[in-house]
Amino acid sequence: MKKIKDQTALVIGGSMAGFFAARVLSDFFQNVIVVDRDQYPSEPQNRKGVPQSFHVHRLLPKGREIIETYFPGFIEDLVAKGAYDALDKPGYVVTPLGELEVTSPIEDAGSSRALLEWTLRERVMTRPNIKWVTDIEINGLTQSDDHLAITGVWGKKRKTGEQVWLGADMIIDASGRLTKLEHWLKQLNKTIPASERLHTHIGYTTRYYEVPEEADQSFTDIIVQGVPSKEIGAGLFSFQENKRAGIILYFAGGGQYPSTDGETFESDISKLFDTRIADTAKGFIPITEPRGYRIQECVRRHYEEAGDWPKGLIAIGDAFCNFDPLFGQGISVAAIEVSILDQFLKERTFLEDGFEQRFMRNIQQAIEPAWWTSGLSDLQWPGVSYEGNGTLSDVSFALTYLEQYMIKAFEEKKQGKTELVNRYFGMIGLLHSPTEVFNGETLEKLAQTSDALAAYRQKGETWEDVIKTHIPVFVKGLVV
Structure with missing residues (x-):
């Protein structure tokens, strides 16, 4: 060229x-x-x-896909340098509605x-x-x-x-x-x-551990979602290079921040709504003190x-x-x-x-x-607010929609149907447009069991009209 x-x-x-x-x-x-x-x-x-x-x-699937085009074989390079080989290994997302197993569609490494x-x-x-x-x-x-x-x-x-x-x-x-x-x-x-501006008042604290030889290493990471309504924080466990793992504790909204005191941090891991991370890390040896990071706004x-x-x-x-x-x-x-x-x-x-x-x-x-x-996720936390004239100005409909969507997704997952779950994680991984999750056809199904969503539809409107009215991002044509 x-x-x-x-x-x-x-x-x-x-x-x-x-x-x-x-x-x-x-x-x-x-x-x-x-x-x-x-x-x-x-x-x-x-x-x-x-x-x-x-x-x-973390690298999302879309990011890894693009980086690979400019730096071919970079995942293999990471693994050769000691990174955790995550090929074909699942990650787990634990939510109040249930647990999901997610396997990356492309090569991955923990580093x-x-x-x-x-x-x-x-x-x-x-x-x-x-x-x-x-x-x-x-x-x-x-x-x-x-x-x-x-x-x-x-x-x-x-x-x-x-x-x-x-x-x-x-x-x-x-x-x-x-x-x-x-x-x-x-x-x-x-x-x-x-x-x-999203006034998020985020606080998270990270600590690293030596991974014992006998530890289960058949997976990549564990995400335990927070419960904003109860001000219960979120947690992330991730395998890294050279036989170590990291744990993050996270809060948003400014109501509280994860501790940087070692003893308190260890105790707080068990206070997540689910003990999956705490159970996994039993016997792991801390090799750093907890270190915090604060973000007032995005x-x-x-x-x-x-x-x-x-x-x-x-x-x-x-x-x-x-x-x-x-x-x-x-x-x-x-x-x-x-x-x-x-x-x-x-x-x-x-x-x-x-x-x-x-x-x-x-x-x-x-x-x-x-x-x-x-x-949308941040605004579920008490204390998080939005300033501006963009698409986050009014998310009340979108939050109700997403709540009902996830309930339906987990109900179908119990029946062996994973389409809704896969759409959601494709959206979060930036592989798919949010229109895969937020669309008139899906809204029509959700409204059949949700009076809160059904109430948004006015006489003469289609369900697609409801989407366009209450999620202006689609009207502006920015999500393609």
């Missing part, structure tokens, strides 16, 4: 979204620069610039964020037209004399304080949840469109709506929209976004007028299903 002569792309943030972006951009640009505030470790290690790196991470990042970074670093600039704190953007285009970034070396400027024709902000892009745009007197930005957006600048990953980490959507959504960038660059040049906002408008279509489904 012929690269754009003498053109440079610069990626702010050398973590997962940044790797993906650099990998794709290297096919189209003569030069690619990746800038990160950290110095990369010489082995798989957690980094200060990735504060959530310590905690258990830490550090090992996953290390493995992919090694791959990207082999591409000769990518330059890595580390230990740089970016402090702002520079623009052309006519104020219409971004021309580079400026900052300083963290160790020496030396001022630096790096020029580029396209700049991608992949700096994550702690992005400073809004501040940088305000420095240039640019308009910042209103964002959507933010979805709408830069595509800016009237004076500068040419040569886009945002991706958590810098554009960040999610409740419990759902494991962030890395997978970033992979989807970069695959869209790949397609955009194949079909058009970034020099084309309006490229940036058309691209960001398009990735909103990838963001919407993840944002809506995880937000």
Whole structure:
């Protein structure tokens, strides 16, 4: 593929979204620069610039599928480096309605964020037209004399304080949840469109354990769902590399947070509504102290709506929209976004007028299903609230629908029918549109046994009309 002569792309943030972006951009640009505030470790290690790196991470099926296209055999690489081989092994989801066994449709491995990042970074670093600039704190953007285009970034070396400027024709902000892009745009007197905000007050705590040789390792992970109405937290157990496992305890809404005291953490594992994780971890030896992480809000930005957006600048990953980490959507959504960038660059040049906002408008279509489904779950917790004019403004109908859907799904599962359950997990795994779960045909069946849902239908309406009225995401056509 012929690269754009003498053109440079610069990626702010050398973590997962940044790797993906650099990998794709290297096919189209003569030069690619990746800038990160950290110095990369010489082995798989957690980094200060990735504060959530310590905690258990998950790749959704859609994310693994896309990553495999750009990094063929990366799962085999992980396993060769000691990752837990999850091929053909099920995971378990324990809910108040019953237990589900879920087997990944593609190869999978259990690994830490550090090992996953290390493995992919090694791959990207082999591409000769990518330059890595580390230990740089970016402090702002520079623009052309006519104020219409971004021309580079400026900052300083963290160790020496030396001022630096790096020029580029396209700049991608992949700096994550702690992005400073809004501040940088305000420095240039640019308009910042209103964002959507989920005030989640999330708290989760992680601890790692040595896995005894005799432990049952015939499965990948266990998720015990929380019970928001009773303010009972959620839990996740996951096998990792080098014969260790991680346990996460999670709450949302701010009513309480999981303890970082070792003795209390162990006690709290048994206070989940189901003891599956506690029973599994009996005899496991703690090898770390519990470590907590707090998230006050999840933010979805709408830069595509800016009237004076500068040419040569886009945002991706958590810098554009960040999610409740419990759902494991962030890395997978970033992979989807970069695959869209790949397609955009194949079909058009970034020099084309309006490229940036058309691209960001398009990735909103990838963001919407993840944002809506995880937000729907978050809003079940007392204390979680939504701010904005988007599709989470009124979720009362959707919450009632989902409750009745899951009741019906588990009833059918007891009869050996798994279609509804599979649709739900296909939606959560970003393999299927939410329309597989939320549609008029299914609503008609659910309303036969739910007066609450039946009451939504007005005279002369079809069940599809009810869906379109009460779940505006479908009216906007964003879920495809």
